[in-house]
Amino acid sequence: MNCAELINPVSHQYHNPVVDAIRDRVYLELSTMVKVLNSAATRSPFTDIFSTLNALLDDAAFLLNTGAINPFINIRTSPDQAQPPVTDSTLRIGVYPVAANPFHWAHLLIGVSALTLFNLDTVIYIIAGNDPRKPALITPQIRHRMGKKVVALFAPFFKYSPIALDNDLDGEANIFKILALNPQQKIDAHYIVGADHYQRINPATGALDTIQKLEDNIKNKLYGFDEMLHRISAIFIKRGAIKQSVSTFLDVSFIPEMPFAASSTIIRDAFQGRQPVDLLGLLPYTAFKFADCFQPRRQLLSLDALEMN
Secondary structure, three states: OOHHHOOOOOOOOOOOHHHHHHHHHHHHHHHHHHHHOOOOOOOOOHHHHHHHHHHHHHHHHHHHHOOOOOOOOOOOOOOOOOOOOOOOOOEEEEEEEEOOOOOOHHHHHHHHHHHHHOOOOEEEEEEOOOOOOOOOOOOHHHHHHHHHHHHHOOOOOEEEEOOOOOOOOOHHHHHHHHHHOOOOOOEEEEEEEEHHHOOOEOOOOOOEOHHHHHHHHHHOOHHHOOOOOEEEEEEEEOOOOOOOOOOOOOEEEEEOOOOOOOOHHHHHHHHOOOOOHHHHHHOOHHHHOOHHHOOOOOOOOOHHHOOOO
16 A cells, blocks of 8 residues: 555655655554544544654654764663673663553654654663553553554664563663663663653652652662763653642753643543544554454454555
């Protein structure tokens, strides 16, 4: 299938072969979902995803063309990988823990947004394992298989990490595991998380939240954290107005929320008929192929008749 049949890409201000390859992959993902849903590319959520992606990928192409970022850095994201050679450069990475239940476009666009706004070389997606705070999660094995395939759509800008597969560690601990996998390499690591975690204590549960956890883990040198080589900052994704300012020694930044509503809950509700079926367009087709793991809806969709080219 020619993706241009369903989505006609707008002109781009900047071109780069790496970014152009990503554009081709994501256009095909969007176009296939248009066909699956028997929808139109001119309808929401496709228009919002499409226009946001175009702008962000233009920014990424500019940064890559000017040498401001290097997505080809060697960084270890799994203990199964060989230790890469240490360089004199300071690697700038984003670390984005997600449950991916399921993986959707907002997860991906947030990663590109963080990368372009903060000149990150790469964003590492850490797919959650067993999370007792989220009992409705499907198995970690399925979510990791899905996540690895979805993240690959944006290679080399994005990288997948399996370090949370067999444990229930939170993201605030796993970012230190990433640093521990690269003990001699200078790294600026930016922890990406929703602004609902921009606090020390979760008022609903009384449990520690992101600011306090990161501060404590730095002070306690979790997993051998070396402040001479490694630096941790926090990037919070806005969800409405920020109602408070938290005093912290961490460098804290914010990125805008996406121009469209997207959550794994909305998508699961769409599978179950509690939301319009067009909202399944929030899924990349690669994630949608795992649809039966969330809720069988083949009778409404043309998935059986489709194959990716």
